[in-house]
Amino acid sequence: MTIELYTQTKHMKFSNKLMMVLLFLAKISLGQSSQVSSNLKDFEGIWLFIPPEWSNDTSFFAFDFFNKSNKLTLYYRKNKITVHSLGPDIIGFAPQNKEIQKLSDLVEVGTRMYFFTPNPKAPNDSIKYFEEASPSCLAMYNGIAGEEEFSPPEKDKPNYFTFNFNGRENEYHQQIHHLPNPVVQALCRNSTEKIKVEAFLKIRYAMIKTIKTFLYKEPSVPSKMYLLQNDPVEVVEEKNGWLKIRYYPEKNGEWIGKTIEGWIKRSDVE
Known part of the structure; x- marks a missing residue:
């Protein structure tokens, strides 16, 4: 056997051993991750x-x-x-x-x-x-x-x-944190799925039906904020024809991280 061939053979044996060690370590790693409860x-x-x-x-x-x-x-x-x-x-x-x-x-x-x-x-x-x-x-x-x-x-x-x-x-x-607004809008247009999701999540959804709906700090105490037609909201509470709602503003399809809460008239949603 020439020195060159001997060197190549030795290198191949080392590579094979190294591969076996790496496979063994990978198997241990996967086994550990699969055992994390x-x-x-x-x-x-x-x-x-x-x-x-x-x-x-x-x-x-x-x-x-x-x-x-x-x-x-x-x-x-x-x-x-x-x-x-x-x-x-x-x-x-x-x-x-x-x-x-x-x-x-x-x-x-x-x-x-x-x-x-x-x-x-x-x-x-x-x-x-x-x-x-x-x-x-x-x-x-x-x-x-x-x-x-x-x-x-x-x-x-x-x-x-x-x-x-x-x-x-x-x-x-x-x-x-919550369902995106377009998804809630789609739910509000499908009563069967809306009822199913609401029952499971224990959340009530609604959608503004008027062109512009002003928010109230408390029933009969108006604020300067308002919602527009088709804006989806979560209903937090209902009292004497008023709804306390929660709205999640979005920009370019992404939630901006802020939450708006207030009261609106029950007749303003569908």
Whole structure:
């Protein structure tokens, strides 16, 4: 064997060993990230699905709503200005070292999340009476350690989570404060979906129907602020023909971070 060939062979052996070490470390890293438990209470709120970079479909927004052991998904089609929802589903984590036989086997803390479609006709909670709404997934609150493309936690609380359905590409969701105005407008035009979302989120929505509606600091105490026709609002309180509302101003489709509250006449909304 020549010195050159010997050197090449030695280099190849070293490269192979190095590759084995890197694969081993990657496997350990993935195993560690998949063992980080999440809690159902961490998922409470409204989450915006973030399409992968390679996706060319920007015609829709998808929102996941979590409320204890239930999840509702809302789709908003920008080109058609329409909404439709899926669910709500019954959710929970698989217990350690135990196979799921019934819904009561699901636990609040874990990594592997399961989704089931409600069945009011089921005689008991055996999963044989419930359709699995989607395959089990690895659910991680605040994503995977080491990911840097997301903003850091706000006020010491993580603000995104990751789904991985049976080894597919990770699906990322970022927590948002409220539904964007165009989505609420679409909901107000679809009474069926509006009622469904309102019941799940325990939020009441309405849309201004008059050309201009002045806000009142208190009923019969006017202010200089006003809302325009089709502005969407959250109804906080109703009293004697008045509504206390909350409005989220947007600029170029983005919430500016401020909230406007006041009273309007009940007759000014639809």
